Amino acid sequence: MATAVFTPKPHQLADEEDQRPRKNYINVAFTAKSWLLTVDHKRIAILYLIGVTLFFFVGGFFAVLIRLELITPAGDLMQSETYNKMFTMHGIMMVFFFLIPSIPAILGNFLIPIMIGARDLAFPRLNLLSWYVYMIGGVFTFAAALLGGVDTGWTFYTPYSSTYSNTNVVLTALGVFITGFSSILTGLNFIVTIHKMRAPGLTWFRLPLFIWAHYATSLIQVLGTPVITAAIFLVALERIFHIGIFDPKLGGDPILFQHLFWFYSHPAVYIMILPAMGVISELITCFSKKKVFGYSFIAFSSIAIAVISFLVWGHHMFTSGQSIYAGMVFSFLSFLVAVPSAIKVFNWTATLYKGSVSYQAPMLYAIGFLGLFTIGGLTGLFLATLAVDVHVHDTYFIIAHFHYIMVGGTIMAYLGGIHFWWPKMTGRLYPEGWARFAALVVFVGFNLTFFPQFVLGYLGMPRRYHVYPDEFQVLNVMSTAGASILGVGYLIPLIYLIWSLRYGQLASANPWNATGLEWKTPSPPPTENFAKTPIVTEEAYEYTPLRPQGQEAEVV
């Protein structure tokens, strides 16, 4: 029933034989200029991959120092001022320079045009610009770190950030401000591309769920990011001119900053997790070899999450003196956002049911994601409950909660996605054995790091302190031990993925027997993605389980 009119007649074998001389987006030119001035979305994705990986390890370096300090109850490795800078820089680097751009700017950039059968994004030069803007923002923030750092916490709460902190607040804020434009431009580009560049026959409900997730993400980027830009602008203004916008001594309202900040930064959490959900939808269906369960429910739940995400910011401010009625409404709405998230988890689980499940490395990450995201999501409900939140607010419970979402969710999906599409991006296979081993190490290390923090938080250990009572030491040592395992788990893929660039096996066009347009073009794809604009005549995820691959996609 399913047909793909554009698949070339000579089958995979022939395709693999003349892989070498074929021109693709990598070997089309080798100069530095051809990379730095490229407008090819695939090359820009690789540029992002390099930038994001760099900032990930910078952020990780700060995390190492934090965990080392917390081995002992006393503050022996660094002083509290230094510690404040460490967790601030860790948060800023990871949130603004790793988590937010990671999946959209790398995988999204690479895959969205190919998945929808386009030659490029709608605005290729804007895409290149957004990479430069991102890197400039990153350099500013990194410079601020080198020049003495910043100690406000990644949340820049006023009036501390606007009046009292003696660290590089303006420079750091400028970095975040600048990188915000990169996020806006990427979102804008994706929205226009998904609306206007789809191949003939590719209707909205034939789109891969990855595209739906990125569409929802882009909506948040476009609607939310300008608000934090405005908030940071006001903080900078306040710091430079002392107008009093956020300083209660001068008649200002520091809580206004929290409203503006979380109006963006709560939806930003969904900028981080929605693309991850998109990746998981692809991985689960491919490795179950089964049509995704409840396509339209997963698609619309992405949009629902994007919409509701704008209505829940007040749950960060239950203890900020917000009115109890506002708190109740925000609490209710926060529960509501769990519904579309749960729909996704149920649908993924139902997709596994009676599928032909195989356990390659990307699938291991996807299964890890399912468990960890569920734990992270359910503890989110604890935090959305007004009374419980008062108990665990600003404790390690919340640290553990959002790391389960951000690290257990986003990074698991990011690594799963990188592995899954690595053959497509580079034309090389990664070593499967090492990859499975690394996935296991990451999973174990992650849980050992962050599960004890749930307990710590529930017992009352506050976040952002480097000195703590002796009875918390055992759990903290466990957490630090887990962090070192987790660190190894991140280094192994870094090594073997780089190794595979030279020594990995050559990848065929479709090493996973997956559906989707990106697997119908060679690996790595040519610059123009497709020899000829594809015409789509099949629904998404036409997998047929329990039948050998090759019979489902007929060639016309």
Added chain:
Amino acid sequence: MSEQHSNAAFAHQFEDADQQFEASTLGMWTFLITEIMFFGGLFLGYIIYRSLYPEAFAEASSLLNYRLGAINTAVLICSSLTMVLAVRAAQLGQRRSLVVFLVLTIILGSAFLVNKGFEYAHKFHEHLVPGPNFGPEPALAHPQQAQLFFGFYFSMTGLHALHMIIGIVILAVFVVQAQRGRFSTEYFAPIDIIGLYWHFVDIVWIFLFPLLYLISRT
């Protein structure tokens, strides 16, 4: 927002000129939505402090010269008219009138900025700029809250002026390109899109003018 090669009617990633036109237009609308959210954050801040300190804001607002503001409003509305006429000229392929209307739009936009510059200079002389030198004569009843008002006044009108300057620079580029005959009845998207931007910047001012200048005048 315009992505094109100078001699091709549409860029390589598009199938045809229509697709490019639709994509560019949607891109600009999306960009304007981000702008609305950005100014929205500032308007929210302004409105909150205005409702917290209504007397101080009314008093501070009365120090603004509403006549200059009204003149500027009229100038901007006229510039929107010339902008629309420029778009129309571009659609009809009338190169000469396109150039004329673009230049008129630039002149009106610049007139707005010059006027604004005089207003700013006046505020400097009267010590109405927030900071250590704030202190108009005669003294205000609520000097601290008045600084909040002028903080918002300068940042919001300043950002608006920045958008005007960017718009004028782009229009100037298009004037040169229009003279060289870059635009035709088939290809006028850049003019159409800068028109959207220009009207948006006008509308921001339409909100700024009553909020900043007229709140004390009932």
